[in-house]
Structures are given as C-alpha cells and as structure tokens.
Amino acid sequence: xxxxxxxxxxxGISCHTEEEAEEAARGGASYVLLGPVFAxxxxxxxxxxxxxxxxxxCRRSPVPVLALGGVSRENAAxxxxxxxxxxxxxxxFQQAADVSELCRYVRLL
Numbered sequence: 213x214x215x216x217x218x219x220x221x222x223x224g225i226s227c228h229t230e231e232e233a234e235e236a237a238r239g240g241a242s243y244v245l246l247g248p249v250f251a252x253x254x255x256x257x258x259x260x261x262x263x264x265x266x267x268x269x270c271r272r273s274p275v276p277v278l279a280l281g282g283v284s285r286e287n288a289a290x291x292x293x294x295x296x297x298x299x300x301x302x303x304x305f306q307q308a309a310d311v312s313e314l315c316r317y318v319r320l321l
Contacts, residue, residue, distance in 0.1 A: 215240075224278075228258070230269045237275045244273065245300060248281020249291060254302065255281060263294050270295030285314065292321040 217223050217240075225236035226245045233244045248258045249266050260282065261269075270277045276297035283291060283301040285308075291299050299318060308314040 226280075230265075230272065233269055233273055233277065237273060241275055243276040243278060243297065245278045245280050246296075247279065249279045250282025250284075250287060252282035252303075263290050266291060266296060267294035270297075285317065288318060289321050 222242045223240065224243050224245055225232075225239070225241040226247075227233040227236055228247065233246060236244045246261070246266065246269060248255050248260050249262065251260050252258070258281065266277075266279055277295070278298045278300050279288075279291035279294075279296040280300045283299045283304050285304065288299045288304070299321075305311055305314065
C-alpha cells in the first residue's frame with residue numbers, strides 16, 4: 213500500500229487482528245486502527261479484543277495503534293494505559309454534549 217500512496221502520505225489501515233496489524237506495518241502503514249476493542253452495536257458480530265489483547269498488540273506493533281470500537285469517555289483511558297497511541301470512535305464524539313471539552317479530555321489521556 214505504501215507504494216500506491218507514496219512516502220509523503222500518512223497511511224492508516226483498519227485492522228481486526230494482530231496478524232492484520234503486522235501485515236499493515238510491513239506494508240508501510242503509518243499507523244493501524246485496531247478494533248473492535250469493546251462490544252459495539254455497529255459491529256454486532258465482531259468479537260471484542262478487550263484491553264489485555266489490545267495491550268499485547270500495542271507492545272508488539274512497530275507503528276502506533278489507535279483503539280476503535282466501543283470506545284467511550286469511560287473506557288478511553290484504559291486504552292491509553294494499555295499502550296494505544298490514541299482512540300477513535302463514532303459515538304464517542306457524536307454523543308458528546310460538548311465536543312471541544314471531550315477533545316481536551318482525550319488529549320490529556
């Protein structure tokens with residue numbers, strides 16, 4: 213994939229397993245988006261990885277890992293403590309009463 217994007221682009225790849233994350237890193241990904249970490253209605257058939265597995269993958273990954281899937285204000289810090297470089301989420305931001313305040317909170321994690 214890096215050969216298609218060139219060296220000046222930031223390339224993120226969505227992954228669901230450690231094997232996919234390893235393949236993305238070998239292929240030149242700048243970062244991986246890994247999920248689902250927690251149960252999420254948008255992926256009802258997706259088996260959540262959980263915090264311990266997220267931590268293992270983060271420790272082994274040569275590129276930053278962003279946690280995705282069921283991430284909420286209440287569990288975002290646990291993703292960061294496990295080694296995630298950041299968090300991503302749809303409902304995390306859509307359901308925020310104050311998006312600016314949520315962004316400040318997430319930056320402090």
